[in-house]
Amino acid sequence: MSGNGTGPRLLFLFLDGVGLGTDNPMxxxxxxxxxxxxxxxxxxxxxxxxxxxxxxxxxTLLPLDACLGVPGAPQSATGQATLLTGRNVPAxxxxxxxxxxxPPVAAxxxxxxxAHAGNLFQTLRDAxxxxxxxxxxxxxxxxxxxxxxxxxxxxxxxxxxxxxALKTADDLAAGRALSTDFTGQGxxxxxxxxxxxxxxxxxxxxRLAELAAAYDLAFFEYxxxxxxxxxxxxxxxxxxxxxxxxxxxxLLAAWDDEAGIILITSDHGNLxxxxxxxxxxxxxPALVIGAPExxxxxxxxxxxxxxxxxxxxxxxx
Ligand SMILES: [Zn+2]
Numbered sequence: 001m002s003g004n005g006t007g008p009r010l011l012f013l014f015l016d017g018v019g020l021g022t023d024n025p026m027x028x029x030x031x032x033x034x035x036x037x038x039x040x041x042x043x044x045x046x047x048x049x050x051x052x053x054x055x056x057x058x059x060t061l062l063p064l065d066a067c068l069g070v071p072g073a074p075q076s077a078t079g080q081a082t083l084l085t086g087r088n089v090p091a092x093x094x095x096x097x098x099x100x101x102x103p104p105v106a107a108x109x110x111x112x113x114x115a116h117a118g119n120l121f122q123t124l125r126d127a128x129x130x131x132x133x134x135x136x137x138x139x140x141x142x143x144x145x146x147x148x149x150x151x152x153x154x155x156x157x158x159x160x161x162x163x164x165a166l167k168t169a170d171d172l173a174a175g176r177a178l179s180t181d182f183t184g185q186g187x188x189x190x191x192x193x194x195x196x197x198x199x200x201x202x203x204x205x206x207r208l209a210e211l212a213a214a215y216d217l218a219f220f221e222y223x224x225x226x227x228x229x230x231x232x233x234x235x236x237x238x239x240x241x242x243x244x245x246x247x248x249x250x251l252l253a254a255w256d257d258e259a260g261i262i263l264i265t266s267d268h269g270n271l272x273x274x275x276x277x278x279x280x281x282x283x284x285p286a287l288v289i290g291a292p293e294x295x296x297x298x299x300x301x302x303x304x305x306x307x308x309x310x311x312x313x314x315x316x317x
Contacts, residue, residue, distance in 0.1 A: 124317075
């Protein structure tokens, strides 16, 4: 399990704003959505609180506490920083904060206080492991960052703090990265980038598996789920989940369960309860896909968001 690139690999598929909610299709799109690929991992059940915990032939689902002992609804910056450092960031700060990191959260992600081990990407870099964020970022993103009009969110900040480059439009065009909507449609329509390659949903899932194979840790951030949760539109949410399920189908078909595991998890609840506009205090799913013996080792210590980085490092190092 050691050596550069020879150990088991991990694909971290991060879904922003996805909790485990009630099995009520009036408020929870996961209860009503036709998600055959996701349900196949859960013994036919939807991704709702009553489904967890479960161990099926191909996946294990556990609930993870996202509140971390701190009052109030969890937020993206502190939740993601916790996922990426193994530190209980809301408890250290005394509050949940987001969506973008404030200076204290940014300092934790950059490990600039020097008293702690680095973030997940830094630690893997120092151990000689290969990791990457597979999302492509358009030129306009880098321009607004440079001008100060945009702050990094937690995940890209952790990545660049490890000296890793964010993937670009060139990477997307060359098939070395994926667009946040998986298909490239958004780049064509909203980023004035009509030459962006267009992938079918199933193809983008296969691409995710193919790209992950080059790394010890491959990370993909999907934030449209949180966006849809704030939007509170059931039809939009159901359509988003149907799309995600097709991507998942492509990923599952291409993934070698003996060679590595896929972790699907989140920073806080939101999309699973469209009756409220903000985040929820529900647990988030830790859906771990792979061979049973690999999963058992990976999930042994998983209870809350702060356990994710230790589990990943225990797995990859
Ligand atoms: Zn949000």
